[in-house]
Amino acid sequence: xxLANTSLRQLAQALQARQVSSRELAQAYLERIARLDSGLGxxxxxxxERTLAQADAADARIASGTAGPLTGIPIAHKDIFCAQGWLxxxxxxxxxxxxxxxxxxxxxxxxxxxxxxxxxxxxxxFAMGSSxxxxxxxxxxxxxxxxxVPGGSSGGSAAAVAARLAPAATATDTGGSIxxxxxxxxxxxxxPTYGLVSRYGMIAYASSLDQGGVVAPSADDLGLVLNTMVxxxxxxxxxxxxxxxxxxxxxxxxxKGLRIGLPRxxxxxxxxxxxxxxxxxxxxxxERLGATRVEISLPNTALSVPVYYVLAxxxxxxxxxxxxxxxxxxxxxxxxxxxxxxxxxxxEGFGPEVKRxxxxxxxxxxxxxxxxxxxxxxxxxxLIVNDFKHAFTQCDVIMGPSTPTVAFGLGEKSSDxxxxxxxxxxxxxxxxxxxxxxxxxxxFGEGGLPVGLQLIGDYFSExxxxxxxxxxxxxxxxxxxxxxxxxx
Amino acid sequence: xxxxxxxxxxxHAQLATHSKIFSGASTAFGAAPNAQAxxxxxxxxxxxxxxxxxAVEHAIRFxxxxxxxxxxxxxxxxxxxxxxxxxxxxxxxxxxxxxxSGGRIFIERDGVETAIRLTRAHLEEDAGKSxxxxxxxxxxxxxxxxxxxxxxxxxxxDMRSAAEAVAYARILxxxxxxxGICDGNMQEGSFRCDANVSVRPKGQQAFGTRCEIKNLNSFxxxxxxxxxxxxxxxxxxxxxxxxxxxxxxxxxxxxxxxPMRSKEDAQDYRYFPDPDLLPLCIxxxxxDRVRESLPELPEAMRGRFVTDFGLSPYDAxxxxxxxxxxxxxxxxxADVAGEAKLCANWVSGELAAALHRDGLEVRQSRISPAQLGxxxxxxxxxxxxxxxxxxxFDALWNDGGDADTIIxxxxxxxxxxxxxxxxxxEELMAAHPDxxxxxxxxxxxxxxxxxxxxxxxxxxxxxxxxxxxxxxARLAG
Numbered sequence: 017x018x019l020a021n022t023s024l025r026q027l028a029q030a031l032q033a034r035q036v037s038s039r040e041l042a043q044a045y046l047e048r049i050a051r052l053d054s055g056l057g058x059x060x061x062x063x064x065e066r067t068l069a070q071a072d073a074a075d076a077r078i079a080s081g082t083a084g085p086l087t088g089i090p091i092a093h094k095d096i097f098c099a100q101g102w103l104x105x106x107x108x109x110x111x112x113x114x115x116x117x118x119x120x121x122x123x124x125x126x127x128x129x130x131x132x133x134x135x136x137x138x139x140x141x142f143a144m145g146s147s148x149x150x151x152x153x154x155x156x157x158x159x160x161x162x163x164x165v166p167g168g169s170s171g172g173s174a175a176a177v178a179a180r181l182a183p184a185a186t187a188t189d190t191g192g193s194i195x196x197x198x199x200x201x202x203x204x205x206x207x208p209t210y211g212l213v214s215r216y217g218m219i220a221y222a223s224s225l226d227q228g229g230v231v232a233p234s235a236d237d238l239g240l241v242l243n244t245m246v247x248x249x250x251x252x253x254x255x256x257x258x259x260x261x262x263x264x265x266x267x268x269x270x271x272k273g274l275r276i277g278l279p280r281x282x283x284x285x286x287x288x289x290x291x292x293x294x295x296x297x298x299x300x301x302x303e304r305l306g307a308t309r310v311e312i313s314l315p316n317t318a319l320s321v322p323v324y325y326v327l328a329x330x331x332x333x334x335x336x337x338x339x340x341x342x343x344x345x346x347x348x349x350x351x352x353x354x355x356x357x358x359x360x361x362x363x364e365g366f367g368p369e370v371k372r373x374x375x376x377x378x379x380x381x382x383x384x385x386x387x388x389x390x391x392x393x394x395x396x397x398x399l400i401v402n403d404f405k406h407a408f409t410q411c412d413v414i415m416g417p418s419t420p421t422v423a424f425g426l427g428e429k430s431s432d433x434x435x436x437x438x439x440x441x442x443x444x445x446x447x448x449x450x451x452x453x454x455x456x457x458x459x460f461g462e463g464g465l466p467v468g469l470q471l472i473g474d475y476f477s478e479x480x481x482x483x484x485x486x487x488x489x490x491x492x493x494x495x496x497x498x499x500x501x502x503x504x
Numbered sequence: 505x506x507x508x509x510x511x512x513x514x515x516h517a518q519l520a521t522h523s524k525i526f527s528g529a530s531t532a533f534g535a536a537p538n539a540q541a542x543x544x545x546x547x548x549x550x551x552x553x554x555x556x557x558x559a560v561e562h563a564i565r566f567x568x569x570x571x572x573x574x575x576x577x578x579x580x581x582x583x584x585x586x587x588x589x590x591x592x593x594x595x596x597x598x599x600x601x602x603x604x605s606g607g608r609i610f611i612e613r614d615g616v617e618t619a620i621r622l623t624r625a626h627l628e629e630d631a632g633k634s635x636x637x638x639x640x641x642x643x644x645x646x647x648x649x650x651x652x653x654x655x656x657x658x659x660x661x662d663m664r665s666a667a668e669a670v671a672y673a674r675i676l677x678x679x680x681x682x683x684g685i686c687d688g689n690m691q692e693g694s695f696r697c698d699a700n701v702s703v704r705p706k707g708q709q710a711f712g713t714r715c716e717i718k719n720l721n722s723f724x725x726x727x728x729x730x731x732x733x734x735x736x737x738x739x740x741x742x743x744x745x746x747x748x749x750x751x752x753x754x755x756x757x758x759x760x761x762x763p764m765r766s767k768e769d770a771q772d773y774r775y776f777p778d779p780d781l782l783p784l785c786i787x788x789x790x791x792d793r794v795r796e797s798l799p800e801l802p803e804a805m806r807g808r809f810v811t812d813f814g815l816s817p818y819d820a821x822x823x824x825x826x827x828x829x830x831x832x833x834x835x836x837x838a839d840v841a842g843e844a845k846l847c848a849n850w851v852s853g854e855l856a857a858a859l860h861r862d863g864l865e866v867r868q869s870r871i872s873p874a875q876l877g878x879x880x881x882x883x884x885x886x887x888x889x890x891x892x893x894x895x896x897f898d899a900l901w902n903d904g905g906d907a908d909t910i911i912x913x914x915x916x917x918x919x920x921x922x923x924x925x926x927x928x929x930e931e932l933m934a935a936h937p938d939x940x941x942x943x944x945x946x947x948x949x950x951x952x953x954x955x956x957x958x959x960x961x962x963x964x965x966x967x968x969x970x971x972x973x974x975x976x977a978r979l980a981g
Contacts, residue, residue: 097550098548098549098550104549106549111549114549116548116549116550117543117548118543118548120550215550215552216550216551216552217550217551218550219549219550220550220552220780222779223779223780224779250554251552251554252552252554253552253553253554253555253780253781253782254779254780254782330776331779333584333774334582334584334593334594334774334776336593337584337586337592337593337594338547338549338591338592338593339549340586340588340593342588342591342645343546343547343591343645344548354588358586378774381584381774381775381776382772382774383772383774386774386776390776
């Protein structure tokens with residue numbers, strides 16, 4: 017079995033048909049990781065013993081005829097999800113020795129489904145970054161070009177799937193952290209509606225924006241994984257209780273009559289020519305599938321980046337206060353008193369991007385600035401929500417580029433945070449509105465690097481979004497292309 | 505110069521829920537350190553708070569009991585500061601929109617019921633404890649208390665003396681225990697008060713600069729601390745000083761308040777709405793259900809004791825000093841119908857004295873309302889005298905059992921049999937002819953002599969009223 021071109025659905029069928037065992041599958045992926053990941057840095061932790069033990073349990077379950085669709089499938093998890101007995105670092109020195117004593121709800125769901133934990137993937141420190149250069153565990157490299165970034169913060173998950181080191185990986189998206197790396201790595205990635213995936217056990221960056229999701233080669237695979245991942249959890253007060261849904265149910269529905277909304281603001285400069293060309297070609301493909309274009313406007317798009325960089329750091333500054341060196345995590349070895357212990361532990365444990373956001377967040381919440389920054393940003397956030405509400409009266413799905421450019425070079429933007437922040441311009445407003453968003457491969461641009469097409473749907477329209485993506489993937493093969501490194 | 509004292513109180517009442525306000529861990533007091541701190545209380549990475557419905561119900565109960573407004577929508581906020589016993593680095597509290605606004609507590613001022621207005625009451629979580637002893641220069645952290653639900657009750661600056669502040673605190677304490685939202689245990693920290701104290705020249709409108717006194721963990725200390733603080737401020741101003749706004753700690757050993765931190769050191773808590781929690785929405789049906797479950801409130805019950813039972817306002821006040829005492833009294837009344845005064849006297853007299861002597865709470869009483877009722881019925885029907893009854897009460901208290909058995913076994917029945925009493929009187933008169941003659945010559949003081957002797961001869965069991973009547977008749981000749 018060639019893992020470089022076998023979809024998750026095909027793997028699941030092979031397992032059910034007993035053509036391959038879960039143990040064989042796990043060993044094959046672990047072998048690929050051992051062979052290929054040293055040049056990529058996609059994984060922080062693998063644990064053969066644990067993974068293979070899970071595989072044996074899955075094989076027993078398959079043999080007993082009680083297997084589900086994901087039983088025996090290895091899944092890589094972003095190192096932001098707490099998994100009992102696993103090192104859970106969040107890409108930070110602060111948690112470099114933290115072995116979680118409990119499972120995130122997401123991890124529990126996969127456990128119940130019989131999926132295996134293939135390993136924990138690299139990420140920007142505490143999910144703060146768009147290039148995976150802020151991780152304590154080193155850069156992740158783009159499998160299409162090792163001198164380029166894979167995107168972030170879920171860069172490890174995206175690179176792992178792009179290099180076919182895992183059939184699928186969990187990820188999280190606070191301002192684009194699933195869609196942007198999926199786009200830059202040439203794979204599919206979905207951020208569901210806020211509240212669908214429990215945040216319990218998912219280490220918080222910005223609570224009102226964080227949402228778990230998944231990256232995989234195709235929309236079909238995303239749906240299969242999402243079926244397991246989504247679920248109500250009473251331990252997360254923002255978790256939404258609604259009937260279980262089969263996200264693969266609508267995949268084959270025809271697209272005739274689909275109204276694609278194209279926000280003027282996504283197509284008015286700021287997008288590189290190669291990306292623009294690829295997106296235009298994708299839209300023409302959709303027209304051939306029976307869809308029509310509708311020009312719409314999201315007038316507050318330009319404000320989404322500043323709003324995000326007030327709200328997310330504000331929440332982060334508070335969320336990260338618990339990392340104080342008192343109960344767990346990094347504690348400075350030398351200190352004179354309590355304040356000194358805090359200061360040194362946090363100064364040593366956090367990297368520069370995390371510190372920058374804690375400082376920004378602390379500032380915007382401070383007395384005298386709260387109204388001007390935090391409250392004002394909340395007001396604009398409501399305007400952005402209204403923009404989308406209005407847009408969805410005119411169209412069924414919004415499309416545009418996931419990112420303004422293809423993957424940029426390692427180190428290219430790391431000295432200029434503002435430039436880095438602006439690369440999230442198309443993805444951030446979706447988090448501010450809590451809407452579902454998807455990025456799928458839509459060809460290649462400059463340097464043979466992948467271009468991502470973003471699909472934004474109304475609340476709870478995941479199944480429809482996956483349908484729209486799947487029909488496109490039926491008539492194109494961008495999602496099936498793999499980097500040279502992966503076929504080695 | 506004549507000074508006016510202005511006091512406002514902030515009270516933290518620990519809510520009597522089984523589990524914590526945002527986690528499922530137990531709130532029971534006294535467990536081994538950190539044995540009752542779950543992943544959420546420890547603030548492990550990734551954990552989230554979930555609001556305890558019972559804590560909200562308690563807050564609603566309070567809001568209704570004080571006549572405050574229960575907010576249809578209130579918001580939890582994060583109060584950010586670093587301290588080792590604050591695991592998340594922030595406390596979840598309510599800031600801009602509290603669950604309860606307004607309301608009143610009534611105290612007596614110069615014999616008149618006076619309202620002390622409440623500003624607000626809001627829900628929040630308690631912190632853990634830092635233990636600085638026994639760790640050889642290090643500090644121990646116990647997070648058992650972290651996440652315990654608190655209702656912070658803030659009064660307006662409506663009190664004008666230390667005594668009024670204590671009266672307010674006592675009535676508030678009675679109320680929160682009465683409606684069952686707080687166990688009121690001050691030693692264990694279930695009911696803690698901070699006092700904001702200032703003084704101003706009498707007649708001046710503007711408030712003086714206030715100081716906040718912390719650590720007032722008994723009513724006695726509260727009164728002493730506030731008295732001290734009032735004197736300190738007056739003396740300081742009269743000697744030319746200016747009061748600075750600061751937080752002061754009361755030291756009961758030295759009976760003084762000492763500065764803890766000044767306003768300049770006041771932290772910026774960077775409050776903002778907690779994105780992990782949705783706004784708390786309380787609809788009218790919920791409020792109605794809670795209202796239906798509220799017990800009769802102390803002031804209403806006190807009034808009813810006066811109008812329905814004919815008790816004096818004083819007696820009624822004593823009997824409604826606590827929910828348990830009032831319930832004891834009502835249970836006793838149900839047992840001994842129509843003898844409110846008798847019941848009241850025994851509950852506020854013998855029973856209260858015995859409880860106080862043995863350091864027991866009402867609910868720990870060694871005599872149940874049914875046992876006491878059994879005794880009072882024997883007083884009522886004349887079987888025993890009041891004096892005998894006290895003896896029986898002691899026997900019940902010490903050895904248990906029921907009044908009838910004790911009366912029978914000890915032969916304590918009152919002698920109400922006319923012929924038996926007449927026999928005693930006749931023998932007595934025969935033995936003391938001189939005193940009989942004295943009485944008949946007009947020295948009626950001798951009457952007491954006969955009563956005493958007759959009681960003694962009956963072993964104290966003679967029915968006093970009957971004895972008096974027989975003596976009067978016989979001595980008259």
